[in-house]
Amino acid sequence: xxxxxxLFRKLIFTDNIPAQSIKMVKYLKQDEAINIxxxxxxxxxxxxxxxxxxxxxxxxxxIHKCFPPNDYKxxxxxxxxxxxxxxxxxxxxxxxxxxxxxxxxxxxxxxxxLYCNLVHQCINSNVTVFNSLPESIIGYDILVDxxxxxxxxxxxxxxxxxxxxxxxxxxxxxCSIDIPSGWSIEGVPESDGIKxxxxxxxxxxxxxxRSFKGKYHYLGGRFVPKALENKYxxxxxxxxxAECCVQL
Amino acid sequence: xxxxxxLFRKLIFTDNIPAQSIKMVKYLKQDEAINIxxxxxxxxxxxxxxxxxxxxxxxxxxIHKCFPPNDYKxxxxxxxxxxxxxxxxxxxxxxxxxxxxxxxxxxxxxxxxLYCNLVHQCINSNVTVFNSLPESIIGYDILVDxxxxxxxxxxxxxxxxxxxxxxxxxxxxxCSIDIPSGWSIEGVPESDGIKxxxxxxxxxxxxxxRSFKGKYHYLGGRFVPKALENKYxxxxxxxxxAECCVQL
Numbered sequence: 001x002x003x004x005x006x007l008f009r010k011l012i013f014t015d016n017i018p019a020q021s022i023k024m025v026k027y028l029k030q031d032e033a034i035n036i037x038x039x040x041x042x043x044x045x046x047x048x049x050x051x052x053x054x055x056x057x058x059x060x061x062x063i064h065k066c067f068p069p070n071d072y073k074x075x076x077x078x079x080x081x082x083x084x085x086x087x088x089x090x091x092x093x094x095x096x097x098x099x100x101x102x103x104x105x106x107x108x109x110x111x112x113x114l115y116c117n118l119v120h121q122c123i124n125s126n127v128t129v130f131n132s133l134p135e136s137i138i139g140y141d142i143l144v145d146x147x148x149x150x151x152x153x154x155x156x157x158x159x160x161x162x163x164x165x166x167x168x169x170x171x172x173x174x175c176s177i178d179i180p181s182g183w184s185i186e187g188v189p190e191s192d193g194i195k196x197x198x199x200x201x202x203x204x205x206x207x208x209x210r211s212f213k214g215k216y217h218y219l220g221g222r223f224v225p226k227a228l229e230n231k232y233x234x235x236x237x238x239x240x241x242a243e244c245c246v247q248l
Numbered sequence: 249x250x251x252x253x254x255l256f257r258k259l260i261f262t263d264n265i266p267a268q269s270i271k272m273v274k275y276l277k278q279d280e281a282i283n284i285x286x287x288x289x290x291x292x293x294x295x296x297x298x299x300x301x302x303x304x305x306x307x308x309x310x311i312h313k314c315f316p317p318n319d320y321k322x323x324x325x326x327x328x329x330x331x332x333x334x335x336x337x338x339x340x341x342x343x344x345x346x347x348x349x350x351x352x353x354x355x356x357x358x359x360x361x362l363y364c365n366l367v368h369q370c371i372n373s374n375v376t377v378f379n380s381l382p383e384s385i386i387g388y389d390i391l392v393d394x395x396x397x398x399x400x401x402x403x404x405x406x407x408x409x410x411x412x413x414x415x416x417x418x419x420x421x422x423c424s425i426d427i428p429s430g431w432s433i434e435g436v437p438e439s440d441g442i443k444x445x446x447x448x449x450x451x452x453x454x455x456x457x458r459s460f461k462g463k464y465h466y467l468g469g470r471f472v473p474k475a476l477e478n479k480y481x482x483x484x485x486x487x488x489x490a491e492c493c494v495q496l
Contacts, residue, residue, distance in 0.1 A: 020268070043372070044364070044369055045369060047295075047362075049297035050301045052299075053298045053301050054301060054305070057302070062491040065490070096489050097471070098489075116293070120293045121294060121473075124291070124473055125474070172268070222348065225369075225374075226374060227372065241316075242312040242342075242346050
């Protein structure tokens, strides 16, 4: 149904009117994203474990729809030091269960029990986790960018410059979780910024997603209570059936 | 594909050879179920929050496949005092997001923070939670049985006798999470026991599921690491694509 709608949209709107101008959903500013996240924990009493599990699962599911494991077997998930990296760790584990061969590059690991457990779960699910940059990314079919999320503020720290250079120049398909890493949340991306083919916005798209020019834009994180959606006027699109992600 | 296989199976096997005799998966004894659960937490370092979220989501998804909200709008989820009840609370919240009108009967509530938060999440997602038995269940289209799980040992406590009587005698479709409540995990169910139309086995089916005669049997809880599956020789069926449940 949504695909028919997208086709219809493409047929009637010329290139002069970008698809993003049809406001199907609200695009969040950084403050709004931070506030909604905080409310999910403080007011709605969700645990990080719960929401990270659902977020990471929805990312793995969207990737499966766009880059199925029969065609894209080997995946490198690049995890940053915060919650975006945590989503990546969950995503890598579910992708392994979906039939991918997942590996994780996680250069700055924290001692928080949640993160130690997520790494432990990966390793015990046959997902290799390493903290030094792989010599080459030639062997991977897709790269999952879980480096920086909606609380990112530039500049990129020195530790991440090498991997950012790789992401900026690779011709492998990149799947970005929530934000293409390095992009300003509210601004227009730099011309040499990373160019993901798939963006999975979580909860609701952020302002910068208006500039996304890749093939697939999905929304994941189907856990927003109706009252919270209404309060922030998110105008979320309907998810099909019991699915955990929806194409925008 | 699986449906074609099931059809084929039904065509070639007579009533004298029950479908369950074709061992697609292992059926767990109570001790095995308890040990696997313990290993998921102790060895694989999953949190209860994580696995309960995935289990409850897979139950809601299986129910959506069998009893979609367009035809079965109003649902009562009956939650017991343990983890099975917790799965039910998660299931009720996801069903509300899927378009059902969910209510929860939760007679024996605990003070554990996880459970208090699950109830809080339900209430703040417009799922009514009550602890006294509804006067009538006439208004509900389906009943979800999340009373007792794999650690249940008879007899049923007095607090639950009334709701058990209702479940035993109703003609509404019942969806049982993991175990049809009141059934012995390893034995043969009593002739006046509850008769669910849908059973969602979690992790792996339990011994008693061999006696299940309802319309739909699903497996959910797609989180078992390969090493654990191999250790207990679970012979789990392949889940389709990125789906969180599979019909057995």
